[in-house]
Amino acid sequence: MEAIHPGTLLAASETATQNLSIFAPASPAAQSIQDLAILTGAIFALILVLVEGILLYNIWRFRARAEVTAEPAQVYGSQPVEIAWTTAPTLIVFFLILAITRTLWQAKAAQPAPQLDDHALFVKVIGHQWWWEYRYETYDGRPLNFTTANELHMPVSETGQPRRVHLTLESADVCHSFWVPRLNGKMDLLPGRTNYLMLETELPGLFLGQCAEYCGDQHANMLLRVIVEPPAEFERWLANESAPAAENVAVQTGREAFMAESCVNCHRIRGTPAEGTFGPDLTHLMSRQTLASGEIPNSPENLTDWIHNPQTTKPGCLMPAFDLSETRLEAIVNYLLTLR
Amino acid sequence: MSLAPPAHPFENATHDGSGRRFGLTAMLHTWTTSVDHKQIGILYILMSLVFLVIGGIEALLMRWQLFFPRAEVLAPNTFNQLFTMHGTTMIFFVGMPILIGLGNYLVPLMIGARDMAFPRLNAFGFWITLFGGLLVYFSFATGGAPAIGWFAYAPLTEQTFARGPATDFWALGLLISGIGTIAAAVNFVATILAMRAPGMTMRKLPFFVWTMLWTAVQMLFALPPLTAALVMILFDRQLGAHFFDVQNGGSAYLWQHLFWFFGHPEVYILILPVFGMISEVIPVFSRKVLFGYEFMAAATVAIVFISMGVWAHHMFCVGMSRTLDLVFAAASLLVSIPTGIKFFNWLATMFGGRIRFASPMLFACGFLSMFVIGGLTGIMLASVPLDFQLSDSYFVVGHFHWVLIGGTLFGTFAGIYYWYPKMTGRMLSERLARWQFWLLYIGFILTFGPMHVSGMLGMPRRIYTYDPDRGWALWNQLTTLGALIQTPSYAIFVYNLVASWRNGTPAGDDPWDAWTLEWTTTSPPPSYNFEELPVVHSRRPLWDAKHPEDPDWQYE
Numbered sequence: 001m002e003a004i005h006p007g008t009l010l011a012a013s014e015t016a017t018q019n020l021s022i023f024a025p026a027s028p029a030a031q032s033i034q035d036l037a038i039l040t041g042a043i044f045a046l047i048l049v050l051v052e053g054i055l056l057y058n059i060w061r062f063r064a065r066a067e068v069t070a071e072p073a074q075v076y077g078s079q080p081v082e083i084a085w086t087t088a089p090t091l092i093v094f095f096l097i098l099a100i101t102r103t104l105w106q107a108k109a110a111q112p113a114p115q116l117d118d119h120a121l122f123v124k125v126i127g128h129q130w131w132w133e134y135r136y137e138t139y140d141g142r143p144l145n146f147t148t149a150n151e152l153h154m155p156v157s158e159t160g161q162p163r164r165v166h167l168t169l170e171s172a173d174v175c176h177s178f179w180v181p182r183l184n185g186k187m188d189l190l191p192g193r194t195n196y197l198m199l200e201t202e203l204p205g206l207f208l209g210q211c212a213e214y215c216g217d218q219h220a221n222m223l224l225r226v227i228v229e230p231p232a233e234f235e236r237w238l239a240n241e242s243a244p245a246a247e248n249v250a251v252q253t254g255r256e257a258f259m260a261e262s263c264v265n266c267h268r269i270r271g272t273p274a275e276g277t278f279g280p281d282l283t284h285l286m287s288r289q290t291l292a293s294g295e296i297p298n299s300p301e302n303l304t305d306w307i308h309n310p311q312t313t314k315p316g317c318l319m320p321a322f323d324l325s326e327t328r329l330e331a332i333v334n335y336l337l338t339l340r
Numbered sequence: 341m342s343l344a345p346p347a348h349p350f351e352n353a354t355h356d357g358s359g360r361r362f363g364l365t366a367m368l369h370t371w372t373t374s375v376d377h378k379q380i381g382i383l384y385i386l387m388s389l390v391f392l393v394i395g396g397i398e399a400l401l402m403r404w405q406l407f408f409p410r411a412e413v414l415a416p417n418t419f420n421q422l423f424t425m426h427g428t429t430m431i432f433f434v435g436m437p438i439l440i441g442l443g444n445y446l447v448p449l450m451i452g453a454r455d456m457a458f459p460r461l462n463a464f465g466f467w468i469t470l471f472g473g474l475l476v477y478f479s480f481a482t483g484g485a486p487a488i489g490w491f492a493y494a495p496l497t498e499q500t501f502a503r504g505p506a507t508d509f510w511a512l513g514l515l516i517s518g519i520g521t522i523a524a525a526v527n528f529v530a531t532i533l534a535m536r537a538p539g540m541t542m543r544k545l546p547f548f549v550w551t552m553l554w555t556a557v558q559m560l561f562a563l564p565p566l567t568a569a570l571v572m573i574l575f576d577r578q579l580g581a582h583f584f585d586v587q588n589g590g591s592a593y594l595w596q597h598l599f600w601f602f603g604h605p606e607v608y609i610l611i612l613p614v615f616g617m618i619s620e621v622i623p624v625f626s627r628k629v630l631f632g633y634e635f636m637a638a639a640t641v642a643i644v645f646i647s648m649g650v651w652a653h654h655m656f657c658v659g660m661s662r663t664l665d666l667v668f669a670a671a672s673l674l675v676s677i678p679t680g681i682k683f684f685n686w687l688a689t690m691f692g693g694r695i696r697f698a699s700p701m702l703f704a705c706g707f708l709s710m711f712v713i714g715g716l717t718g719i720m721l722a723s724v725p726l727d728f729q730l731s732d733s734y735f736v737v738g739h740f741h742w743v744l745i746g747g748t749l750f751g752t753f754a755g756i757y758y759w760y761p762k763m764t765g766r767m768l769s770e771r772l773a774r775w776q777f778w779l780l781y782i783g784f785i786l787t788f789g790p791m792h793v794s795g796m797l798g799m800p801r802r803i804y805t806y807d808p809d810r811g812w813a814l815w816n817q818l819t820t821l822g823a824l825i826q827t828p829s830y831a832i833f834v835y836n837l838v839a840s841w842r843n844g845t846p847a848g849d850d851p852w853d854a855w856t857l858e859w860t861t862t863s864p865p866p867s868y869n870f871e872e873l874p875v876v877h878s879r880r881p882l883w884d885a886k887h888p889e890d891p892d893w894q895y896e
């Protein structure tokens with residue numbers, strides 16, 4: 001219990017408490033869900049006050065008093081009263097169904113096909129035990145065709161110019177669920193099924209969330225980070241990600257060590273012989289703020305610890321420890337540090 | 341009415357007249373071979389209490405781990421085993437058996453019968469339920485309990501992802517205890533349909549018996565699909581079938597439908613008998629007849645049938661069509677209408693009464709004041725788009741504990757306080773009851789109230805830890821504090837059960853001045869229940885006896 005988990009450092013580096021509240025909506029869908037929450041909450045409060053009020057009144061007004069000993073009048077029922085209190089809830093239910101229908105149609109829209117100049121981003125999200133794979137497919141109708149992991153970048157919308165992000169959700173193994181509360185409700189990723197979710201926000205910045213469907217040992221550390229950027233910045237990020245991995249002769253030994261180890265079976269570094277797809281794509285590892293699906297900040301020390309033994313940071317995760325020698329580890333880390 | 345001498349509960353009903361045994365062996369022999377519905381009922385209740393303690397300890401361990409962000413009290417996998425076992429235990433080996441146990445004890449007495457219709461099947465049902473529970477727990481001996489969650493979503497349960505034998509033990513244990521439940525259900529239906537005292541038409545059933553009948557019907561609909569699904573898991577795991585093996589053409593989605601087709605009705609299996617108990621307790625302690633019996637009875641049936649068509653509200657996030665979403669949301673909201681009717685009828689029963697706040701009524705009021713909240717958060721969860729946010733968050737955890745503790749548990753305590761004098765011939769201590777009630781009431785609100793908040797703040801369920809920057813720590817600490825306040829209330833309860841059984845004030849036949857048949861016989865009743873079978877004219881035979889000038893049957 002005493003040991004300081006690297007995750008706590010993440011908190012220290014980001015000053016304020018993060019907001020993941022469903023009552024801080026940053027998108028039209030989350031907004032309409034919040035409105036529904038407030039509406040149902042109000043009805044909830046009204047019924048609650050009514051029922052608890054009657055109950056308390058009964059308890060206080062009709063409590064047994066010593067003086068009276070005779071049995072009270074026996075009332076067997078009353079049809080008009082029963083009909084009245086069947087009708088009232090029925091009306092409320094009817095009204096609620098209408099409200100639900102409206103919000104449902106707002107929050108869950110069918111996914112369009114990508115078109116030229118649609119200002120829309122299409123990303124395929126694939127859930128893995130316990131990380132996220134993002135396949136960028138098209139933006140603005142342009143094909144992208146690169147894969148990254150764990151941090152989703154998207155462009156910010158402007159008034160009059162929405163830049164919607166259409167996610168196609170699939171799973172490589174078990175069920176997961178994509179949930180970034182401020183951007184939308186959750187949507188499950190089921191193996192063998194394809195689901196859709198739309199994100200859209202006018203607020204730039206970092207939005208957090210995490211996998212919401214129990215998916216095994218490290219379900220708790222399958223964190224989600226959505227980084228919303230102004231269009232120009234987003235384009236710059238896209239350009240960088242689309243390019244193959246940087247080559248740097250200074251880290252040649254590290255590169256060779258990586259390619260010689262089993263790393264290549266699980267990780268891809270585009271432009272190199274590393275073609276594995278079982279683990280996250282590492283082509284631009286250094287463009288990410290975090291490692292291990294948002295669990296720890298992406299610092300050289302954390303990276304070294306991770307490769308030395310991922311199981312201490314994320315017990316049960318599907319990357320094993322390799323017993324690398326000190327020098328080999330350092331070389332590999334130095335190589336990875338150049339993958340901007 | 342009955343002249344039989346009061347027998348001690350641990351002495352009556354030996355069904356072997358032959359061999360002579362003494363002391364502990366004799367007692368064990370009597371209890372393990374008994375086919376008496378009262379002894380089997382008590383066995384069910386004792387089994388549930390043992391499992392309640394185990395499940396409670398599991399919960400406390402989890403709360404310890406969640407007290408601090410990034411705490412390392414439990415390993416991730418251990419935590420996952422604990423919530424799997426906690427949920428499985430509480431639903432299958434506490435909730436259902438305690439209600440079946442109470443039903444077993446009470447139904448024959450309340451309908452003026454000498455036993456259940458099939459006494460041996462009854463014993464079989466109990467023992468196989470118990471063995472099912474033991475089998476699930478046996479998984480610990482194989483190197484760890486299952487870590488699949490109580491609803492065991494495929495394909496996490498496949499060999500690929502759950503390698504050890506724990507999941508097989510889990511599936512087998514639930515499978516055979518499910519057979520026990522089905523046996524009990526068949527027995528209830530047969531008993532209630534065929535063994536009522538002369539004059540007790542179906543319209544004159546005590547309300548608890550009516551709800552047990554429909555609970556049994558619901559069990560008969562809900563458990564076979566679960567049984568089938570468990571067999572499918574076992575086929576997948578042991579024989580290489582591919583029902584849920586997605587890589588080979590199986591379906592993860594199918595499991596969810598099969599499971600929730602059982603899982604939602606299960607919720608009502610856990611609450612309908614409680615509605616019944618509350619409907620016995622409130623009238624007796626308000627000194628008034630149950631208001632609107634027919635409407636209450638109809639509402640029960642409505643709940644049973646509507647609730648069999650709402651299961652997919654647990655699956656709003658799997659990406660069904662909007663039409664399906666809406667159908668299941670509407671159906672779920674419809675359930676709130678009959679439930680509302682029940683509530684209003686209970687309140688109307690209290691209205692104008694002369695309410696005695698003895699322990700059963702105290703817990704009944706706890707039930708009324710809390711269950712309504714669980715019902716209302718249920719309506720929020722049924723509002724599909726809102727469920728996109730709240731589903732699988734701590735809000736859901738708060739909601740169903742509110743229903744299961746605020747509803748099922750408070751109601752069950754009301755029932756146990758009410759009928760314990762009948763079962764043992766002794767009263768439970770009222771002073772301890774009050775301590776238990778207030779600790780539980782306050783602890784419960786403090787435990788599960790903050791869960792709604794952490795859920796709305798984005799905390800998903802079933803996570804073994806969380807980052808300190810999420811703003812969830814405070815709410816989790818309140819929850820853990822609440823759990824610590826609740827804990828002594830259970831200890832007090834168990835102490836009360838044991839101490840009062842030895843030293844409680846003698847109860848007499850009818851300590852609460854009640855109206856149903858079980859109060860006409862001795863406490864505890866003799867093995868044959870009634871010396872001569874009573875003849876019934878109304879829903880409250882004892883009211884008729886006590887008020888011959890103004891009997892009930894004139895009004896029914």
Ligand SMILES: [Cu+2]
Binds near residue numbers: 176177212215218
């Ligand atoms: Cu997960």
Ligand SMILES: [Cu+2]
Binds near residue numbers: 603
């Ligand atoms: Cu349900």
